[in-house]
Amino acid sequence: MLQVIQHQRSGEISVEELPAPNCHSNGILVRTAYSLISAGTEKTSVENSQSSLLERARKQPEQVRTVLNNLKKEGLASTINKVQTKLESYKQLGYSASGTVIESTCDEFAPGDRVACAGAGLATHSGIISIPKNLAIKIPEIVTLEDAAFTTLGIIALQGVRQADVRLGETVAVIGLGLIGQITVQLLKASGCRVVGLDINTALFEQAIVSGCEQCYPSNSDSINNILSFTRGIGCDSVILTAGTESNQPLELALKIARKKGKVIVVGAVGMNVPRSPFYEKELELKISCSYGPGRYDLQYEELGFDYPVGYVRWSENRNMQAFVDLLAGKKIDVKALTTHIFDVEKATDAYDLITGKVKEHYLGILLKYGENAVSQVKSVINTKAAKVHNDIKIGFVGAGNFAQFYLLPTLKESGCELTSVSTATPANAKSVASKFGFSTFSTDSDEIIEKSAANLIFCASKHDSHSHYVIKSIEAGKPVFVEKPFAINREQLEAIDAAVNAHNGQVMVGFNRRFSDSFRAIKKFFNGYSEPMAMSYRVNAGFIPKNHWLNFPGQGGRIIGEVCHFVDCMIYLTGELPIKVYAEQLSGENREAVNRDNVIIMIKFSNGSAGNIEYLANGDSSLPKEYFSVFCGRKTAIMDNFTTVELFSAGKMKKLKFDGKKGHREEVKAMLDAIKSGGLMPIPYNEIKAATLTTFAVIESLQSGNPVYLKKNVILNEVKNPESALGMDSSLRSE
Numbered sequence: 001m002l003q004v005i006q007h008q009r010s011g012e013i014s015v016e017e018l019p020a021p022n023c024h025s026n027g028i029l030v031r032t033a034y035s036l037i038s039a040g041t042e043k044t045s046v047e048n049s050q051s052s053l054l055e056r057a058r059k060q061p062e063q064v065r066t067v068l069n070n071l072k073k074e075g076l077a078s079t080i081n082k083v084q085t086k087l088e089s090y091k092q093l094g095y096s097a098s099g100t101v102i103e104s105t106c107d108e109f110a111p112g113d114r115v116a117c118a119g120a121g122l123a124t125h126s127g128i129i130s131i132p133k134n135l136a137i138k139i140p141e142i143v144t145l146e147d148a149a150f151t152t153l154g155i156i157a158l159q160g161v162r163q164a165d166v167r168l169g170e171t172v173a174v175i176g177l178g179l180i181g182q183i184t185v186q187l188l189k190a191s192g193c194r195v196v197g198l199d200i201n202t203a204l205f206e207q208a209i210v211s212g213c214e215q216c217y218p219s220n221s222d223s224i225n226n227i228l229s230f231t232r233g234i235g236c237d238s239v240i241l242t243a244g245t246e247s248n249q250p251l252e253l254a255l256k257i258a259r260k261k262g263k264v265i266v267v268g269a270v271g272m273n274v275p276r277s278p279f280y281e282k283e284l285e286l287k288i289s290c291s292y293g294p295g296r297y298d299l300q301y302e303e304l305g306f307d308y309p310v311g312y313v314r315w316s317e318n319r320n321m322q323a324f325v326d327l328l329a330g331k332k333i334d335v336k337a338l339t340t341h342i343f344d345v346e347k348a349t350d351a352y353d354l355i356t357g358k359v360k361e362h363y364l365g366i367l368l369k370y371g372e373n374a375v376s377q378v379k380s381v382i383n384t385k386a387a388k389v390h391n392d393i394k395i396g397f398v399g400a401g402n403f404a405q406f407y408l409l410p411t412l413k414e415s416g417c418e419l420t421s422v423s424t425a426t427p428a429n430a431k432s433v434a435s436k437f438g439f440s441t442f443s444t445d446s447d448e449i450i451e452k453s454a455a456n457l458i459f460c461a462s463k464h465d466s467h468s469h470y471v472i473k474s475i476e477a478g479k480p481v482f483v484e485k486p487f488a489i490n491r492e493q494l495e496a497i498d499a500a501v502n503a504h505n506g507q508v509m510v511g512f513n514r515r516f517s518d519s520f521r522a523i524k525k526f527f528n529g530y531s532e533p534m535a536m537s538y539r540v541n542a543g544f545i546p547k548n549h550w551l552n553f554p555g556q557g558g559r560i561i562g563e564v565c566h567f568v569d570c571m572i573y574l575t576g577e578l579p580i581k582v583y584a585e586q587l588s589g590e591n592r593e594a595v596n597r598d599n600v601i602i603m604i605k606f607s608n609g610s611a612g613n614i615e616y617l618a619n620g621d622s623s624l625p626k627e628y629f630s631v632f633c634g635r636k637t638a639i640m641d642n643f644t645t646v647e648l649f650s651a652g653k654m655k656k657l658k659f660d661g662k663k664g665h666r667e668e669v670k671a672m673l674d675a676i677k678s679g680g681l682m683p684i685p686y687n688e689i690k691a692a693t694l695t696t697f698a699v700i701e702s703l704q705s706g707n708p709v710y711l712k713k714n715v716i717l718n719e720v721k722n723p724e725s726a727l728g729m730d731s732s733l734r735s736e
Helices: 039-049 053-059 061-074 076-087 151-164 179-190 202-211 221-230 249-257 276-282 317-329 345-355 402-415 427-437 446-452 464-476 491-504 518-526 558-575 665-678 686-705 723-727
Strands: 002-007 013-017 027-037 090-092 096-104 114-118 128-132 136-138 171-175 194-199 215-218 236-241 258-266 285-288 339-344 365-369 380-382 394-398 418-423 441-443 457-460 481-483 508-510 535-541 579-586 600-606 611-617 627-633 636-641 645-650 653-658 709-712 715-717
Touching: 002 345, 002 427, 013 345, 027 114, 027 136, 027 345, 039 179, 039 345, 061 076, 076 402, 090 427, 096 128, 096 151, 114 128, 114 151, 114 317, 136 317, 151 179, 151 236, 151 258, 151 317, 171 179, 171 249, 179 194, 179 202, 194 202, 194 221, 202 215, 215 221, 221 249, 236 249, 249 258, 249 276, 258 276, 339 345, 345 365, 394 402, 394 446, 402 427, 402 457, 402 665, 418 427, 418 446, 427 441, 441 446, 446 464, 457 464, 464 481, 464 491, 491 686, 508 665, 508 686, 518 558, 518 636, 518 645, 535 558, 558 579, 558 600, 558 611, 558 686, 579 686, 600 686, 686 709
Parallel strands: 171 194, 171 236, 194 215, 236 258, 258 285, 339 365, 394 418, 394 457, 418 441, 457 481, 481 508, 535 611
Antiparallel strands: 002 013, 002 090, 027 096, 027 128, 027 365, 096 114, 114 136, 380 441, 535 627, 579 600, 579 709, 600 611, 627 636, 636 645, 645 653, 709 715
């Protein structure tokens, strides 16, 4: 399919042949008919990417802070790598489109339905788009696909009007008469309001009068008296800001023309240096309109499809979409009058020349049109800039997000292995990864990479709920597989993997990288030869994440299964033994934004008498380094501080080792490749991988029951009549 993308470093806009996306798990796949260019938003995006790095830093201080925080935590080299990866990626553009459903995984839609679609990164300028069900609505035959493509811009305007809570006969000023401003004017006119429009571009006034403005004035202080006269000296009941500028001028003007106890609604991206005195003197109400309405930025709503009860949230994101389409159907809104240009998608760069000013011509609504050549459903595309091949290992990579690009792929690229195929859910990201790391092909079909590509070694770094699926697929295809943690998110998945490993003699490696770090290897060496039990303590300042983070989605396993497995594995590595008993307690707080299971204390007993304590905490300060580990054994002590230092205490003396803070990602990948090249065993014994995974399941079970959970023969014992008998371990299960 064809898609419009932008290179982040150069800012160049191009139309590329990319693989089609897969259908959303609870949504639809849509053959795009039209997509609307949001001139204000996309112009800003394009201009930012075409600016110098210094200018970008000035315009985006939040990103600068992110870079500086990363610099403190991970060092210069890692930060530079992350910034370069970001700059060499491709950005998807667009968020408002219409088309016809070609595949559905939900009850609400069927193939053949005509739909309007919304969502940044979803309703993109692409021949085929994948949309969650709450970000799409059916459109009646009376509404054309051209008009329906305006729906997302329409609901941004509609939500602004809802925030103003206008009443029949009220006077409302709209500052900024671009596309969203023009739609806002039409909505206000349909609501029975008297509307006055303001903009610095007087060429927009003629259309604004057609849209419903009774008067239009330049957006400056010279117009204040005219507006006061228009409002009979009262001032505007509401002022809606739909302009896009860094300047504080639109907001300051709004304060002057609003009546006492009036409302100021911010829809566009304007300067927000709010002066106190005018607000205080007039007791004004300031509201910021959140994009499409209730549901926006709520992943439970947008990604998983959970709706809000209509009795409590009358106008959700989706219901706003329906309302706008109803207005189109009832001829209350006329977007045809706002459509100034329609370009075939192949000529999309001409459209962007228009909005960036390279071509001097008046514009408002700009549509991209998609013909048959734009909508091929091919799932794999050849990369013409593939890297050179140096050996017989051919790698297929599934799920190449930020983590994979920062920590795994650089080592694979340096290894000289043939990078055969890469797949990601997002077509633009698949192209970015293929271009940066030199994969021969890029795709959105991960199963095809495993089953049909020339790859003979699979790496998987997809979302947690898909790990077991790709591991089993790889094993059944006879291909060794490296999978990022977690290995599985429940016992059913683990049992299925276990059956596949046994049936096909599968080779599996899990990304338990910390045991490969210089810090943990130094500790292992320090205690080498000691047979006494170890007392271990691992404190993890995990950091807060909200309940609606994808890790907390049903089916993703949560943070205990997703990350605590790392710290269990470190203890297995150091002791050379497997866990036999687990007991866990969580905090019992009442903070509705926090997940209590993100704050747990875990006690683990090992088969040789060793004991480990894991404090996994999300309620600490972010300035504290993440990980701190200590171990006591045989009158010796080792303390690791966030992979930067290891202090070794023995015979009354202390030796301090300094490290670079890296956590073993590079070393684990090299160990995997060396094992494949030599035909040797996997770097981590399979029984240790299983044991670490089962231990996290036991933690969950202990939290649920409030009791210790016993493990034996890599199986959680739910009912143990004689717990003491469960403390023994078969010698065959011990690490070699």
